[in-house]
Amino acid sequence: xxxxxxxxxxxxxxxxxxxxxxxxxxxxxxxxxxxxxxxxxxxxxxxxxxxxxxxxxxxxxxxxxxxxxxxxxxxxxxxxxxxxxxxxxxxxxxxxxxxxxxxxxxxxxxxxxxxxxxxxxxxxxxxxxxxxxxxxxxx
Numbered sequence: 001x002x003x004x005x006x007x008x009x010x011x012x013x014x015x016x017x018x019x020x021x022x023x024x025x026x027x028x029x030x031x032x033x034x035x036x037x038x039x040x041x042x043x044x045x046x047x048x049x050x051x052x053x054x055x056x057x058x059x060x061x062x063x064x065x066x067x068x069x070x071x072x073x074x075x076x077x078x079x080x081x082x083x084x085x086x087x088x089x090x091x092x093x094x095x096x097x098x099x100x101x102x103x104x105x106x107x108x109x110x111x112x113x114x115x116x117x118x119x120x121x122x123x124x125x126x127x128x129x130x131x132x133x134x135x136x137x138x139x
């Protein structure tokens with residue numbers, strides 16, 4: 001014997017519930033700078049420090065990184081990633097910073113340094129290539 005529909009029960013239409021569930025749109029893929037899908041917060045920068053901690057004296061002597069006293073020497077490094085609130089640097093720039101002010105981090109097997117924007121002392125942009133310059137007068 002067929003059951004009568006209960007007027008108090010909510011009426012659910014199979015087609016209506018299927019229309020309500022739409023597939024989510026895919027988010028655009030983040031640009032990968034060798035660091036996967038990493039988005040920095042606030043005023044953070046990720047920089048690639050120099051390959052080796054050794055340096056040479058003016059006379060040409062090699063000074064190993066272990067022989068150096070407490071870091072009082074600033075380092076230049078290339079910017080890899082920037083947070084949304086960074087105003088002074090962009091990926092590809094070089095920044096001058098105190099090594100003790102940064103935190104070491106490993107991303108995709110690469111040793112990088114995480115900095116705050118306030119720890120950056122100076123910024124230099126990569127030089128423009130000769131093809132980017134407008135033609136000028138030739139003397």
